[in-house]
Amino acid sequence: MSDYPGQPAAVVFTRGCNFYCPWCHNPCLVDPARYVPEVPLGEVLRFLEQRRRLLGAVVVSGGEPTLQADLLDFLRQLRRMGYKTKLDTNGSRPDVLRRVLGEGLVDCLAVDYKAPLRLYREWVHASNPGAVLESLCLALNLPGGSVRTTVVPCLHTPEVMEEMRADLRAAGFDVATGTREWVLQEFRRRGELLLATPRAVQRL
Numbered sequence: 127m128s129d130y131p132g133q134p135a136a137v138v139f140t141r142g143c144n145f146y147c148p149w150c151h152n153p154c155l156v157d158p159a160r161y162v163p164e165v166p167l168g169e170v171l172r173f174l175e176q177r178r179r180l181l182g183a184v185v186v187s188g189g190e191p192t193l194q195a196d197l198l199d200f201l202r203q204l205r206r207m208g209y210k211t212k213l214d215t216n217g218s219r220p221d222v223l224r225r226v227l228g229e230g231l232v233d234c235l236a237v238d239y240k241a242p243l244r245l246y247r248e249w250v251h252a253s254n255p256g257a258v259l260e261s262l263c264l265a266l267n268l269p270g271g272s273v274r275t276t277v278v279p280c281l282h283t284p285e286v287m288e289e290m291r292a293d294l295r296a297a298g299f300d301v302a303t304g305t306r307e308w309v310l311q312e313f314r315r316r317g318e319l320l321l322a323t324p325r326a327v328q329r330l
C-alpha cells in the first residue's frame with residue numbers, strides 16, 4: 127500500500143546492479159554470490175493478470191531495472207494490462223529512461239540520489255556520475271518524478287547534505303520551492319547489507 131501513491135501495488139524486483147552501495151538492503155539482488163533464484167517472466171505476468179482487479183499499479187525496482195534487456199517490453203505488457211507503472215532506478219542509464227519516458231511507459235519515476243556527485247565513484251562504485259545527473263534532471267522535469275536519498279548518518283553529514291542540495295540546485299531544482307519531491311529516507315540497519323567501502327559504513 128505504500129509503494130505507489132494512492133494505489134495498491136505489486137513490486138517486481140529485478141536482479142543485478144551496476145552500483146555497489148555499502149548500505150544496500152538487497153544484496154541478494156546485487157552480489158552474484160548471494161543471488162536469489164529468478165521467478166520466470168511468465169509466472170510474474172500470470173500473477174499480475176490474476177490480480178488485475180485487486181492491484182492498481184506495478185512498481186519495477188531492483189537491483190537496477192534499466193540493466194534488463196526486456197524492461198521496455200515488460201512495461202508495455204503492464205500497460206496493455208491496464209496497470210499504472212512506477213520505475214525505481216539508480217539513475218545510471220538515462221538513455222534507457224529517455225526511451226521509457228518517450229513511449230510514456232511510466233507514470234512515476236523515482237531516481238536515487240546517493241551522494242554528492244563527486245563522491246559517487248568512491249561511495250557506490252559508479253563509473254559515470256554525469257549519467258546520474260542527467261537522470262536526476264529527467265526526474266525533476268517530470269510530473270510524477272521524484273528524487274530519493276537514503277540518509278546514512280555516519281556518511282550524510284550536514285555538510286554532505288548541503289553539497290547534495292547544491293548539486294540539485296545546479297541541476298535546476300530549487301529545493302526550497304521545487305514542485306518535485308526530494309524524499310529523504312532514514313537508513314535503518316536491518317537484514318544483510320553489502321558492506322564493502324567506504325570504511326565509515328563498516329561501523330554500521
Ligand code: SF4
Pocket residue numbers: 143144145146147149150151152155156188189190216250
Ligand atoms: S542500493 Fe545501490 S547497490 Fe543496492 S540495488 Fe540500489 S543502486 Fe544497487
